Amino acid sequence: MQSFFKTLSLGQQYMKLWPMRKELYALFPECRVISATRFGVQWMPPVAILSATLLLNHFGSAHIPQTLTMVLLILGLPLQGLWWLGQRADSQLPPQLVNWYQEIYQKLREHGCQMSGYKGKPRYWELAGLLKRAFSELDQAFTRECL
Structure with missing residues (x-):
């Protein structure tokens, strides 16, 4: 229970x-x-x-x-x-979303965001945190490009 x-x-x-x-x-x-x-x-x-x-x-x-x-x-x-x-x-992310997760993670690092250690097998929980951070810290051009 x-x-x-x-x-x-x-x-x-x-x-x-x-x-x-x-x-x-x-x-x-x-x-x-x-x-x-x-x-x-x-x-x-x-x-x-x-x-x-x-x-x-x-x-x-x-x-x-x-x-x-x-x-x-x-x-x-x-x-x-x-x-x-x-x-x-x-739940773990499917392979298609893992690639997308890695892409967003790299873009955040390139823009100088302090990122915690990369997860080899990310879950939807990590994706939610990453997306929330991307929407709050990056400009609209980036979010249009990635989505």
Whole structure:
């Protein structure tokens, strides 16, 4: 059970790290998953309470098991997004993205950015950090060129 909570925590951290830029929406599903997860975290608890209230008011206490099942389903939707993000953050990059990662890493070093040690097998977590740094420290011409 501990790895489940570690994965959710990693997903939450990855959600904060990933740069939400319009240039990345077409390339990575993270942007859409993060948007949906943030929406779910914000709105699903009130929706669950409203649904439970309406169902119990309309059908009465005879339908408590169905009401609880629906509430758990609604509350579980944001957890699915966090789980997916946590799994994704810990996944290694495919070979095509490793080359792209190396290219961005080299461009950052050429522009004089202090970089930590290069990872031989980078994960999506490292890619998110690298992209966030590239968007914050380099000019728009570079980001248009690399993306």
